[in-house]
Amino acid sequence: xxxxxxxxxxxxxxxxxxxxxxxxxxxxxxxxxxxxxxxxxxxxxxxxxxxxxxxxxxxxxxxxxxxxxxxxxxxxxxxxxxxxxxxxxxxxxxxxxxxxxxxxxxxxxxxxxxxxxxxxxxxxxxxxxxxxxxxxxxxxxxxxxxxxxxxxxxxxxxxxxxxxxxxxxxxxxxxxxxxxxxxxxxxxxxxxxxxxxxxxxxxxxxxx
Amino acid sequence: xxxxxxxxxxxxxxxxxxxxxxxxxxxxxxxxxxxxxxxxxxxxxxxxxxxxxxxxxxxxxxxxxxxxxxxxxxxxxxxxxxxxxxxxxxxxxxxxxxxxxxxxxxxxxxxxxxxxxxxxxxxxxxxxxxxxxxxxxxxxxxxxxxxxxxxxxxxxxxxxxxxxxxxxxx
Numbered sequence: 001x002x003x004x005x006x007x008x009x010x011x012x013x014x015x016x017x018x019x020x021x022x023x024x025x026x027x028x029x030x031x032x033x034x035x036x037x038x039x040x041x042x043x044x045x046x047x048x049x050x051x052x053x054x055x056x057x058x059x060x061x062x063x064x065x066x067x068x069x070x071x072x073x074x075x076x077x078x079x080x081x082x083x084x085x086x087x088x089x090x091x092x093x094x095x096x097x098x099x100x101x102x103x104x105x106x107x108x109x110x111x112x113x114x115x116x117x118x119x120x121x122x123x124x125x126x127x128x129x130x131x132x133x134x135x136x137x138x139x140x141x142x143x144x145x146x147x148x149x150x151x152x153x154x155x156x157x158x159x160x161x162x163x164x165x166x167x168x169x170x171x172x173x174x175x176x177x178x179x180x181x182x183x184x185x186x187x188x189x190x191x192x193x194x195x196x197x198x199x200x201x202x203x204x205x206x207x208x
Numbered sequence: 209x210x211x212x213x214x215x216x217x218x219x220x221x222x223x224x225x226x227x228x229x230x231x232x233x234x235x236x237x238x239x240x241x242x243x244x245x246x247x248x249x250x251x252x253x254x255x256x257x258x259x260x261x262x263x264x265x266x267x268x269x270x271x272x273x274x275x276x277x278x279x280x281x282x283x284x285x286x287x288x289x290x291x292x293x294x295x296x297x298x299x300x301x302x303x304x305x306x307x308x309x310x311x312x313x314x315x316x317x318x319x320x321x322x323x324x325x326x327x328x329x330x331x332x333x334x335x336x337x338x339x340x341x342x343x344x345x346x347x348x349x350x351x352x353x354x355x356x357x358x359x360x361x362x363x364x365x366x367x368x369x370x371x372x373x374x375x376x377x378x
């Protein structure tokens with residue numbers, strides 16, 4: 001945490017709304033990306049961004065500066081987003097049936113094929129994300145969307161690096177299983193822990 | 209080869225997440241050049257990352273964040289606690305009573321209460337015969353009964369002729 005950020009947080013802790021504005025300017029996109037990654041719905045994501053910063057303004061006094069500020073903030077963001085999905089239950093109205101097959105609406109069917117494909121990809125992804133346990137979903141979003149390191153993720157999730165790696169591994173595996181028909185040639189059914197089926201390549205033969 | 213594959217696969221996620229050591233990187237990169245199966249596993253991880261990340265990035269680019277800030281600012285302002293002076297003023301302030309038309313039902317309620325109270329206060333107390341004075345005088349020709357109410361406003365005299373059979377009030 002640099003001096004400028006420390007000062008900004010300190011001012012915000014004293015109730016300075018302008019300091020909150022500076023924090024907002026600095027973190028707005030990151031916060032939005034995380035909440036959008038969880039809820040995958042624009043209006044809900046914007047409401048959650050608002051909720052997070054109001055919550056932050058009220059509770060920033062509890063931040064003692066023992067950890068990085070962003071890990072404190074990211075944890076709050078993820079908890080808020082996941083609590084929201086728990087409260088609203090399975091809110092996602094999908095065009096996918098129980099098996100995850102896409103059932104295009106009339107509106108989409110009439111549109112160009114590109115829109116249909118984009119829509120299908122989004123729907124399929126939302127459907128798969130809904131099936132993940134909250135911790136695995138959080139790990140995937142922190143890593144794949146925000147690009148946090150294992151260390152940073154451990155700080156934000158309040159767990160060990162080993163747990164982070166395990167959550168990431170099982171999250172990816174489950175997603176690949178769920179999206180195997182969609183992911184094309186590279187979908188391996190998600191098994192990244194066991195040896196792949198041997199595929200002969202000239203170089204591999206040479207090695208043997 | 210299979211042994212090397214399983215060894216590399218254990219490191220592949222670390223490598224993909226840029227958490228592998230230099231030694232591990234060398235091992236993985238060397239293996240990936242000769243093993244399309246392991247390379248496929250890596251590519252499937254890349255594909256999943258793209259699937260998750262790209263729509264989020266696109267959504268974030270389209271957003272109008274200053275508008276969201278205005279909403280936050282408004283919400284914080286409305287939730288702010290008033291100072292002790294402001295809260296005292298608001299407690300002493302009776303203007304809402306005049307602004308809102310509370311006085312109409314208030315006056316009506318007061319009038320009803322007054323009417324009920326007045327009825328209770330001015331209600332006449334009933335007199336009881338037991339509390340009145342009764343005097344009875346006997347003679348050969350007439351029997352007389354004098355009844356006088358307690359407050360002496362009403363006096364009734366009963367005159368009975370002869371026997372009780374022919375008695376009549378006068």
